[in-house]
Amino acid sequence: xxxxxxAGNIPALKSAINNGADAVYIGLKDKxxxxxxSGLNFTPEKLDIACNLAHQNKRKxxxxxxxxxxxxxxxxxxxxxxxxxxxxADALIVADLGLLDYISTRHPSTSLHLxxxxxxxxxxxxxxxxxNFTIERVILPRVLSLxxxxxxxxxxxxxxxxxAFGSLCIMSEGRCYLSSYLxxxxxxxxxxxxxxxxxxxxxxxxxxxxxxxxxxxxxxxENENAGYPTLCKGRFDIDxxxxxxxxxxxxxxxxxxxxxxxxxxxxxxxxxxxxxSPAYVGQVTKVWREAIDMLNVSPDxxxxxxxxxxxxxxxxxxxxxxxxxxxxxxQ
Amino acid sequence: MKFSLGPILYYWPKxxxxxxxxxxxSSSADLIYLGETVCAKRKELLLDDYLNIAHMLREAGKxxxxxxxxxxxxxxxxxxxxxxxxxxxxxxxxxxxxxxxLLAENRLPFVGGSALNCYNAQSxxxxxxxxxxxxxxxxxIGERWIKKLTQHPHISSVRNNYExxxxxxxxxxxxxxxxxxxxxxxxKPKDQCKACCINYPDGRKVNSQEGETIFVLNGIQTxxxxxxxLINEIxxxxxxxxxxxxxxxxxxxxxxxxxxxxxxxxxxxxxLPNNDCNGYWHGEAGKDTxxxxxxxxx
Numbered sequence: 001x002x003x004x005x006x007a008g009n010i011p012a013l014k015s016a017i018n019n020g021a022d023a024v025y026i027g028l029k030d031k032x033x034x035x036x037x038s039g040l041n042f043t044p045e046k047l048d049i050a051c052n053l054a055h056q057n058k059r060k061x062x063x064x065x066x067x068x069x070x071x072x073x074x075x076x077x078x079x080x081x082x083x084x085x086x087x088x089a090d091a092l093i094v095a096d097l098g099l100l101d102y103i104s105t106r107h108p109s110t111s112l113h114l115x116x117x118x119x120x121x122x123x124x125x126x127x128x129x130x131x132n133f134t135i136e137r138v139i140l141p142r143v144l145s146l147x148x149x150x151x152x153x154x155x156x157x158x159x160x161x162x163x164a165f166g167s168l169c170i171m172s173e174g175r176c177y178l179s180s181y182l183x184x185x186x187x188x189x190x191x192x193x194x195x196x197x198x199x200x201x202x203x204x205x206x207x208x209x210x211x212x213x214x215x216x217x218x219x220x221x222e223n224e225n226a227g228y229p230t231l232c233k234g235r236f237d238i239d240x241x242x243x244x245x246x247x248x249x250x251x252x253x254x255x256x257x258x259x260x261x262x263x264x265x266x267x268x269x270x271x272x273x274x275x276x277s278p279a280y281v282g283q284v285t286k287v288w289r290e291a292i293d294m295l296n297v298s299p300d301x302x303x304x305x306x307x308x309x310x311x312x313x314x315x316x317x318x319x320x321x322x323x324x325x326x327x328x329x330x331q
Numbered sequence: 332m333k334f335s336l337g338p339i340l341y342y343w344p345k346x347x348x349x350x351x352x353x354x355x356x357s358s359s360a361d362l363i364y365l366g367e368t369v370c371a372k373r374k375e376l377l378l379d380d381y382l383n384i385a386h387m388l389r390e391a392g393k394x395x396x397x398x399x400x401x402x403x404x405x406x407x408x409x410x411x412x413x414x415x416x417x418x419x420x421x422x423x424x425x426x427x428x429x430x431x432x433l434l435a436e437n438r439l440p441f442v443g444g445s446a447l448n449c450y451n452a453q454s455x456x457x458x459x460x461x462x463x464x465x466x467x468x469x470x471x472i473g474e475r476w477i478k479k480l481t482q483h484p485h486i487s488s489v490r491n492n493y494e495x496x497x498x499x500x501x502x503x504x505x506x507x508x509x510x511x512x513x514x515x516x517x518x519k520p521k522d523q524c525k526a527c528c529i530n531y532p533d534g535r536k537v538n539s540q541e542g543e544t545i546f547v548l549n550g551i552q553t554x555x556x557x558x559x560x561l562i563n564e565i566x567x568x569x570x571x572x573x574x575x576x577x578x579x580x581x582x583x584x585x586x587x588x589x590x591x592x593x594x595x596x597x598x599x600x601x602x603l604p605n606n607d608c609n610g611y612w613h614g615e616a617g618k619d620t621x622x623x624x625x626x627x628x629x
Contacts, residue, residue: 068450071480098453122403128432143509148404171506172402175446178505180471181555181617213616216539237538238516245537246512325509331521
């Protein structure tokens, strides 16, 4: 099982490599990237450097070009693909039908991974992408139970990558327009959910409000830790009851599922977090490297080390973790 | 310009659904979409029930389309999808690429629903090559985006080969999840949901702590808090939109359908009720209301 780690810049890439990532995924510094945050990501020159760094260390580098091309600037997306291929990327992570068509036609020898943003949640969808494009891997959205993931792994010929750790997107990825509903910009169109330019924190007496495009997402009393106003993790009012109506601030952590994921033949475990710091990437990578190594050495005696749990919890949103949709009770 | 009634997104009792379609049969709608698009656990009406309604509507002169599920997860979901696709009679709306695959494999024409990701001419061309005859654009793209897309040289010459149907009225579908939010709002896990969404014929409102309605919960689907309403934009749509879709609500759906028809040439503009929005159409945040389209108001 491959350990696939995120990097938003060269230091994070080094941190992932030094701590044992088998492969790293990155994106360009523009709208073609579903983690298009200011101050992060790679220019074409940095992409070259990243590729060389990964390959010198015998690791793989994947490039995510996983937003959807705008109507009059498709060339921008095809150029991004050309740049990544020229740089020597080991695979491109793509969701857009037009771009998949372009790459599989023009660059048939390029490895294509179907991005989670393509929202392929079932065998009929996966088979369709496999039949029409030269897909070598599919990344499953975080909306499936472990039983459903197992079924796909057993019934699809295409290798499967799953999310193992990091921010939990609770909606079917690539089909969530909540962000553009509030701000005009979504992961699909602008490469960011709850984009930073729309975020405001306002102090009102003892209360700290977090707002997104002026909509109140949450308000915190003095003794509470304020979080980023990700719109699906706010506290809202349903018929007079105020709660985290959709989801609490929490991170996905599948350490407990590691043996099952290996048994069903998952080829790659993805760590979310291209927007995170090099230190975060390093710490998370280190834990997962240790866990995978232990599983490989003694698959029958694997148990989750308490220190791994503690470390990951400390690095999680709201200092709590969940198995998310993998576990039926969460749903 | 034609007018359609989209699939009922909410979970209504069978008798309510049957009455709705009996009234729809004598309404001014040209096309009617039927079927469960949100949750496989909703079983008030089964495919056979929808087919009975479909035949009744066709006899009343309506074009009927069977609309399919958006989030397909289990093998049972796919078996049910196959039954819809193999109905042998009615056109199917594909709301997931899995449905596109099944329909294309059988060389069946289809309607491409708004949850398919089609943001550019190359993607549209690809879907047309698969057999798409009608395209319902994604909620978040507006007038300028759709015009640029359809007028792109890659696709402009085949504009007569397909229709464009615009979601123009109703709470907008914005997201789908593994989690059932309506069940969560009643502190129930999804496996013990008891289909409680049937108690919320217009979904369940999610307000900010300041009382602004942000979203509406509809089972695993999240809808817009504000109601999308392009009634005043309709006069400018004739040259590039073929069909106007009205999404059924528990009240006044057919009245709104008539109001849209009445205003198709701008003769009966409406003052938008509070909590109606049109932002997406004008390239703004979806929840916003632009006054651009209301210039014709007296």
